[in-house]
Amino acid sequence: MTVDEIFTSESEHLYFRLIAARNALNAANDSDTIQVLNEILDETLNNIDRIGTEEEIAAAEEIVVRKSNKTVKDYLSCQKFNLIATAVMFVTAVGAALALLMIIVGSSDKVKPIVAVVIVAAGIIGMAFFVSRYMKKRMDQAREELKGKTVIGVKINTGVATTSTKTTTSSSASTKKEKSSSSSSSSASVGKTKVVRNYFGVIKVVLLLAIIAVLGFTVYTKRTQIVDSIKIIMYNIGLYDPAPAADSERFAEIRTTLINKRKGIYYNKAEDLFANEQYAEAAEMYNQCYGYKDDVEAKILLSNNCKYYVEAEDAVADSMIKARIALNNIKLPFDNVTIRGKKIKNVEVLLGQYTKYLDYVGIYSAGEETFNITDFSKDKNFNVFVVEKKLGKLELSNATDMEDYDYAVQKKSGEDVIKWYIAQDNVLKVTAEGEIKLRK
Numbered sequence: 541m542t543v544d545e546i547f548t549s550e551s552e553h554l555y556f557r558l559i560a561a562r563n564a565l566n567a568a569n570d571s572d573t574i575q576v577l578n579e580i581l582d583e584t585l586n587n588i589d590r591i592g593t594e595e596e597i598a599a600a601e602e603i604v605v606r607k608s609n610k611t612v613k614d615y616l617s618c619q620k621f622n623l624i625a626t627a628v629m630f631v632t633a634v635g636a637a638l639a640l641l642m643i644i645v646g647s648s649d650k651v652k653p654i655v656a657v658v659i660v661a662a663g664i665i666g667m668a669f670f671v672s673r674y675m676k677k678r679m680d681q682a683r684e685e686l687k688g689k690t691v692i693g694v695k696i697n698t699g700v701a702t703t704s705t706k707t708t709t710s711s712s713a714s715t716k717k718e719k720s721s722s723s724s725s726s727s728a729s730v731g732k733t734k735v736v737r738n739y740f741g742v743i744k745v746v747l748l749l750a751i752i753a754v755l756g757f758t759v760y761t762k763r764t765q766i767v768d769s770i771k772i773i774m775y776n777i778g779l780y781d782p783a784p785a786a787d788s789e790r791f792a793e794i795r796t797t798l799i800n801k802r803k804g805i806y807y808n809k810a811e812d813l814f815a816n817e818q819y820a821e822a823a824e825m826y827n828q829c830y831g832y833k834d835d836v837e838a839k840i841l842l843s844n845n846c847k848y849y850v851e852a853e854d855a856v857a858d859s860m861i862k863a864r865i866a867l868n869n870i871k872l873p874f875d876n877v878t879i880r881g882k883k884i885k886n887v888e889v890l891l892g893q894y895t896k897y898l899d900y901v902g903i904y905s906a907g908e909e910t911f912n913i914t915d916f917s918k919d920k921n922f923n924v925f926v927v928e929k930k931l932g933k934l935e936l937s938n939a940t941d942m943e944d945y946d947y948a949v950q951k952k953s954g955e956d957v958i959k960w961y962i963a964q965d966n967v968l969k970v971t972a973e974g975e976i977k978l979r980k
Contacts, residue, residue, distance in 0.1 A: 621671060
């Protein structure tokens with residue numbers, strides 16, 4: 541808003557300009573209009589020719605004071621602190637009410653938190669109330685000092701009646717009629733009051749309602765998170781303890797729940813390991829969840845049996861003795877189980893076969909000639925080998941051309957072939973030079 545939007549002629553009487561500016565200033569609600577009117581007043585007061593004695597001028601200056609006056613400044617400062625204290629009281633009351641609601645709804649131990657919230661809120665509200673009362677008292681004192689004076693630049697009720705625009709306009713118009721008829725029409729047009737619409741006030745109300753609506757929606761949708769956050773804050777400052785009073789039965793119930801939860805995790809992990817044929821790890825996991833299900837003990841037994849069978853199957857390629865030791869750990873019966881994509885044989889039959897071979901382990905000798913069988917082994921094609929201490933692995937054959945001997949092995953020595961025929965109590969060594977019987 542500019543000067544020309546308020547006054548149409550710069551030739552208006554200075555008194556009319558001052559009265560009209562004061563009336564407009566008292567009626568203004570937005571900062572832009574107040575600023576322009578203050579500038580007009582300053583410009584008018586600075587350009588007016590002062591006619592009169594110094595006493596008259598000083599008396600006039602005491603009647604009209606500006607916003608920069610010390611008493612006016614004190615009044616405005618006290619007004620600001622009074623508003624802040626009132627806002628603090630309101631916010632504290634709302635916060636305390638919400639905190640009490642949360643405590644009542646979500647806390648098991650209510651007495652201590654409620655007392656603490658009430659004491660803290662009462663203390664803050666009490667201090668804010670004291671400040672507000674003190675500031676109001678100082679405002680009343682400042683208003684008393686300004687009583688009967690016209691304050692330019694701010695609304696303060698000093699007991700001075702505002703001169704209406706209509707009255708001022710008529711008096712100004714009559715004065716102008718005495719001067720010239722041409723200026724009369726100009727004053728009449730200037731006397732009309734310009735209406736200033738306070739759009740900013742409407743925007744403030746709408747904005748406040750929007751903020752309240754957003755806060756209400758947030759509290760409604762996030763109430764669980766808000767309650768949890770308040771509980772955490774109260775716990776951190778010692779106002780709230782989520783743990784119930786010591787109760788051995790409740791503790792036992794919680795402990796049982798946690799143990800079962802842990803056992804369930806172990807059980808599911810064991811199932812995955814068993815499905816991936818990691819039998820040793822599966823057995824260890826099953827051992828951690830005894831009592832979780834009725835089949836846990838059977839699962840442990842099955843996992844261990846599978847583990848020993850796999851160990852035996854891997855060991856027999858080098859040592860049938862180690863394979864038999866692993867098989868002997870299996871708890872029978874153990875059959876109709878698929879391991880590594882194939883159904884396993886009856887373990888008792890397999891143990892019998894290994895034992896039959898291992899009965900031939902021993903040292904067979906005659907003089908300096910020896911044949912020391914330390915072990916047997918079997919490859920993936922089910923071929924059986926004799927492990928002789930000096931000669932190493934020799935493939936075993938069931939087909940023999942010598943009576944009273946169960947197996948035969950042979951080894952080439954240059955162009956000659958040496959054969960050994962094996963029985964449980966002796967080994968017959970056959971070379972091109974002849975035969976030698978080695979006793980066990």
